[in-house]
Amino acid sequence: MTWMTEFGESHKGYVGSVLPDGSEPKPVHLDPGSGADFRTTREWWAYSGQLGRPKAAFVRGCCACGWRGASSPIDWEQLSDEDDVLDVAGLHKDWSAHIEAVERATVPLPAALDELLHQLETVLDTLVGDAPAAALRAAEVLGRLSRRTGRLAAGAVQDDGPLQWEALGTALGVAPEKARARVTHYLLLGVGGR
Known part of the structure; x- marks a missing residue:
């Protein structure tokens, strides 16, 4: 389970795990069976103690930017039944508060432009259903x-x-290296024409 915002991958949120000693485990590599298409994850469910992986004692809201929320204990016995799911509402709320802080630090758009963008999004969403071409x-x-x-x-x-x-990263709501990459990307668009 991941959470996304307008900031994309820079602030992708997820439910991370914490080991009994308070450390954060390394990413787990998932083997899909045959082939070389390995996937990695840092999500809590991968740290159940099975398949030689460490067993998490706590979960917390995490963000790709490095932000970490407060830890909450995992009751693995309660989660042993397949019908039981981990309640992540509090973790999502912590991450959402982090995202609100990021948004407050970004450079504000002029109110008229912000409103226009919201209207445009609404019109485009309708257009997708009515006239996809x-x-x-x-x-x-x-x-x-x-x-x-x-x-x-x-x-x-x-x-x-x-x-x-x-x-610049703060103004854009991304890490400094992402801000640099964004500027470079747009500057390179001007090389060689439109």
Whole structure:
């Protein structure tokens, strides 16, 4: 189970586990059977003590950015019945509070633009159901507009002087290295034409 926001992978949330000694276990590699398509996870259920894996004593809300919430004990005996599920409402609430703090630290959009974007999202959601081909065309137009705006904004950010990646990351709601990658990505869109 993962939780996503407008920040995407930078702030993907999940229910992580904590070992009895208070440490966080290393990611578990899941073998799908045949083939080389291994998947890794840090989610709590992978640390049940089975298949030579460590057994978690606690769970907590976690974020891809490194944020960790308060720990809550796991009652493995209660979870032995397949019908029982772990109550993660409190962990999700902790992570949501973290996301709200991230959002408060980002650079605010002008109110008129924010409202326009919400209206656009509503119209596009309806268009997908009513006229999917028109929605696809709209996505292409928005993609071009987004790339152009990103390229111009990245250039303007760079022209403002020496970049402080930590400050830009906070303003965008991402880690400093993601902010740097985003600026580089948009700058490279301008290389070689549109």
